Amino acid sequence: MTADRFFERSRSEKRRRWLRIALGVLAVAAVGGLVWLVWFSSVLTVRDVEVAGRTTLKESQVLRAAQVPKGRPLARVDVDAIEGRVSALNRVDTVEVSRSWPHTLSITVVERKAVMWARLNGQVRGIDRNGIAYRSYASPPDGLLEAAIDIPDARDRLQTSEALAAVVVEIGERDAALRREIESVTAATKDSIELRLTKGRTVVWGSSADGRRKLQVLEALLRIEATRYDVSAPDQPTTTP
Structure with missing residues (x-):
């Protein structure tokens, strides 16, 4: 009786062992088949691009x-x-490419958007919020500010354009009334930004830093009749009659 039990237990252990081996082989085969299906077969290939x-x-x-x-x-x-x-x-600002199973590749682009324009090398060029001159216009576009950026060095011009664009965007987002009064913007360097307002007024803005504070100070200064408002150092603003 003891020998029979031992024999039966031995056979049961062998069956379990062979079952584990068989399941392992099947698992490996399944993974291999899946890898082949996804990476090498013609079943999941690119057929459409959106x-x-x-x-x-x-x-x-x-x-x-x-x-x-x-x-x-x-x-x-x-x-x-x-x-x-x-x-x-x-014209592309950002792009994202993703897979859409089983057969489609999706391309999503965000195009650059001009926030101002400038005359560069005799052309009217649209400039985006990053200061990049990315497109040409046949004539100055309506609704965009003119930017005077007469800087020969390409690197300095890009840095100045970026600073100017940042100021234009911030003013547009925070103070729409002031944005409507701006006729053009100009800068000889990234730290010497000026705004040309209606009625012949000029705002010395300085760098693109401390924009919110400068807007707060300028709002109060504009109540004073003057031709020149300097908020480049917002804690020490000045006006010129």
């Missing part, structure tokens, strides 16, 4: 820049490389 978010760009321009490898397994598509190629387009 482009969203564009406003002035043509879909064909985005697709041409993206160079999406149709027919390649979706999992093996280098989305970072595609984002890099699309973001190189002048």
Whole structure:
């Protein structure tokens, strides 16, 4: 009786051992099959490309820049490389590329938006909130401020454009009434920003720092009749009759 129990227990342990081995083999095979299906087979390949978010760009321009490898397994598509190629387009501010299983690659772009314009090298150029001159206009666009940025050095011009754009955007977001009074903006350096207001008035803004404080001080100063208001040092503002 003891021998029979021992024999039965031994057979049961062998069955369990073989079952574990079989399950392990099946698991490995399943994982291998899944890897093959996703990474190497033609079942989950790129068949469609969707482009969203564009406003002035043509879909064909985005697709041409993206160079999406149709027919390649979706999992093996280098989305970072595609984002890099699309973001190189002048009018693209940001881009996100994502996989939409089983067969679609989605490209979502956010285009740059001009916040001011300037004459650069004889052209009317739209400048975005990052100070980048990214597009040309046939004539000065309505609704945008003119920016005078006569700076030969490209790096200094970009830094100054960025500072100017930051001021224009902040004023537009925080003080719409003041924004309507601004006729143009100018700067010789990133720290010498000036606003040309209606009625021949000038505001010396200085750098783009402390914008909120400068707006608060300027609101009070504008109640004084003057031709020049200096808030470049907001704790020590001055006016000139």
